Amino acid sequence: MTEHTVRILSPDEHPSASALFWDSLHLPPPSDEDWARAAAMQQPGRTLGVFDPALIGTARSFDGELTVPGGRRVPLAAVTGVGVRADRTRRGALTAMMRFQLTDLAGRGVQIAGLYASEGGIYGRFGYGVGTVSKSCAVDRHRARLRPEVPSGGDVELLPVQRARDQLAEAYASLPHTRPGMMTRPPYWWAGFPGSMHRHAGPMTAALHHGEHGVDGFAVYFVDHESGGDAVLHVTSLHAAHGRAFAGLxxxxxTVDLVDRIKAGMRPYDEPVELLFEDPRCCRITGVEDGLWLRLVDVPAALAARRYYGGPAESVVIEVTDPLLDNNSGRYRVSADGAEPTGEPAQLRLDVATLSMLYLGTWRASRLAGVGRIEVLDPGTPTTADRLFGTRLAAWCGTFF
Ligand SMILES: CC(C)(COP(=O)(O)OP(=O)(O)OC[C@H]1O[C@@H](n2cnc3c(N)ncnc32)[C@H](O)[C@@H]1OP(=O)(O)O)[C@@H](O)C(=O)NCCC(=O)NCCS
Structure with missing residues (x-):
């Protein structure tokens, strides 16, 4: 392993770190506009560099809040901008940064870290697990007829996305965070909007849905052509306060003309888009993918923050191991009354990455035990844990970073 030094970069070092990150993703060199945006996306003190002694890798994070089961919002660090120079990979540079970052975030009072992984094999070793799962769908516009009972009402206003940023930010902040896994979008996120990853020829449009009490939903989309010539409307974001706004969008x-198909990615796993249509098969589910990866940084605080379900007499004692953040390792008693450290014997044993998968209710304990992610010390307790950790609505983040 190479000797690495990790430290927080100063603002004048951010451009080289951003360039390194872009290069690691094989993206074309940033434009002037990209540079301005990249600068505004950096939360001071949160961009890391790893040196050998030259700068060979970077990672950053920004603060937000994550909605957890029961509706509370807890301090979240959104981890992004991770890249190591291609000629310096597999020598421990990322490992050094992850260790530094997790310790730093724990010291800052962050309870949970989240990220979107470029590859599924990278982050599990650092305690991250798949926290939300989303689906993609494609609607054949020529076949799609809405069922007559689908709610109607409200009006849609279109704006070029660049002019809509403030209105979208205001609308997003006012929408209820109905699902666990939703996060706040701080200015560091909006600085990157609509995102340099979405490179396409056509304009990007914001559709604001006005209901009885003002904006109650929005969609962001662009249209491009597939190689076969079909025009596809890509929905990059769709948020609605309630079913009427969802249906209205x-x-x-x-109704958008000259479109053959509508594709929507990163949708909640249990969102019933296909049920809007007379023929549900005009909406194909084209993929199911991991969404937000989560890492509990402060296990006692994060466990105490969420709500648990199940019957009043039900409880389970879990033993958590966390090789990177020692304070998290220990036993916790979880019941409908909450979760707290305990000296009682463990019934289920799991690592912090598995706990992070259980946390938002996306995965059931019995399933995780079935694939060897949870060690069952007391038979029968996985199904109790299913009821305690399970949620009514599927967890969903809906904010890419
Ligand atoms: C992913 C990346 C950051 C890893 O950096 P790195 O410095 O090579 O990682 P490390 O050397 O610290 O690797 C730590 C461990 O993870 C493994 N690992 C690293 N990258 C991996 C990958 N892409 N897939 C599977 N395992 C991976 C290593 O083999 C090593 O395993 P070990 O501890 O058993 O030896 C780097 O390859 C990169 O920049 N990739 C391109 C950009 C990218 O995907 N960024 C992430 C955006 S979310």
Whole structure:
């Protein structure tokens, strides 16, 4: 292993770190506009560099809040901008940064870290697990007829996305965070909007849905052509305060002319888009993918913050191991009354990455035990844990970073 030094970069070092990150993703060199955006996305004190002694890797994070089961919002660090120079990979540079970052975040009072992984094999070793799962769907616009009972009402206003940023930010902040896994979008996130990853020829449009009490939902989309010539409307974001706004936005999207298909990615796993249509098969589920990866940074605080379900007499004692953040290792008693450290014997044993998968209710304890991610010390307790950790609505983040 190479000797690495990790430290927080000063603002004048951010451009080289951003360039390194872009290069690691094989993206074309940043434009002037990209540079300005990249600068505004950096939360001071949160961009790391790893040196050998030259700068060979970087990672950053920004603060937000994550909605947890029961509706509380807890301090979240959104981890992003991770890259190591291609000629210096597999020598421990990322490992050094992850160790530094997790210790730093724990010291800052962050309870949970989250990220979107470029590859599934990278982050499990650092205690991250798949926290939300989302689906992608494609609607054949020529076949799609809304069922007559689908709610109607409200009006849609279109704006070029660059002019809509403030209104979208205001609308997003006012929408209820109905699902566990949703996060706040701080200015460091909006500085990157609409995102340099979405490179396409056509304009990007914001559709604001106005309901009885003002904006109650929005969609962001662009249209491009697939190699076969079909015009595809890509929905990059769709948020609605309630079913009427959700239906209203889809009703509008179906009316956009010169479109053959509507594709929506990163949708909640249990969102019933296909049930809007007379023929549900005009909406194909084209993929199911991991969404937000989570890492509990402060296990006692994060466990105490969420709500548990199950019956009043039900409880389970879990033993958590965390090789990177020692304070997290220990036993916790979880019941409908909450979760707290305990000296009682463990019934289920799991590592912090598995706990992070259980946390938002995306995975069931019995399933995780079945694939060897949870060690069962007391038979019968996985199904109790299923009821305690399970949630009514599927967890979903809906904010890419
Ligand atoms: C992913 C990346 C940051 C890893 O950096 P790195 O410095 O090579 O990682 P490390 O040397 O610290 O590797 C730590 C461990 O993870 C493994 N690992 C690293 N990258 C991996 C990958 N892409 N897939 C599977 N395992 C990986 C290593 O083999 C090593 O395993 P070990 O501890 O058993 O030896 C780097 O390859 C990179 O920049 N990739 C391109 C950009 C990218 O994908 N960034 C992440 C955006 S989310």
């Amino acid at each position: 889809w009703r509008f999207l179906l």
